[in-house]
Amino acid sequence: MATHSSPEHLIPRRVREERNRRGLTLDQLAGMADVSRAMISKIERGQSTPTAVLLSKIADAMGLSLSALMSEPRTPTTAVRRMQEQPHWVDPETGYIRRLVSPPGDDSATEVVAVELPAHKTVTFAATESLHSDDQVLLLAGRLNLRCAEVLYELQPGDCARVSTTQEQTFENPADATARYLVIKSHYR
Template sequence: MPPTTSPESLIPRRVRDERTRRGLTLDQLAASAGVSRAMISRIERGQSSPTAVLLSKIGDAMGLSLSALMSEPVAAGPEMRRMAQQPSWADPATGYIRRLVSPPGGDGEVEVVAVELPAGRSVTFAATQSLHSQDQILLLEGRLHLRSADTVYELQPGDCARISTTEENAFGNPAAVPARYLVVKRHYR
């Protein structure tokens, strides 16, 4: 197996390459994402560790998921991805850990992501503008306070909730232990 590049070193190149591939200037991407030009430039140069929320905005502006920005583009790949090969990334603002479970390639219509949200932390994602998905959140361990638009869910282990990225979604961990959950995303435009 070829060595995998860590998401921390891959994200700057992926943002730059995808912006360039789409023919977007820094100013155009900044305006579309609602992120400063300077911040995008720092991310592309590897001088800033972007948060999950910031990467989500940048990805949405280019029609890409967070997972697409943290992994190599692959047209087709093996039908299995061992845990050691699954890219994992930690949000510098919250300590939230996101691991892309799905094998690379495929049609990108469905992806599985494993998340660990530290005790007492929360993360809020704005409604997406271009790349939408219906997400099912399955809590494996801990507790999860999930708000999707005006609906609030209090998840216990084994509970599963369905949300849409067309709404603002907030994930909070009110417990003293990490919350571990799976996100099964079905993308659509």
């Protein structure tokens, strides 16, 4: 079995690789992402662990999904990604856990992400500027308040909502237990 680096170790390298692949300077990426040059530099050197919101801004500025910065580039290898091989990342601010479930392969327009949002925590993602997706959010356990623009969905286990990353999204866990949900992302430009 191949060894896999954790997202905490991959993120600095992946941000730098993708920035360089696009021929962007730190200043250019900072301007595009509305993130300070110093913060991007710290992330690339592994001196700062970005929050989910910050990493999402950087990914969006480069036209990438958040998952693309927390895992190795997707290459055709196998049709199965075992649980122990699925890259997962913990947001240092909220404890939010994001796990890329989708098997490695070509740059598929669809990906499946499993999320655990701790009790009484909230994560808000700004509307994306470049890589958009229609997302289906399926609540597996707990409770989840999902706000997309001005619409609030109060989800119970088994409920599924469709939202778009072209609008701000807020995920709030109002309960005393962890909310576990899947996000099925269909990307488009």
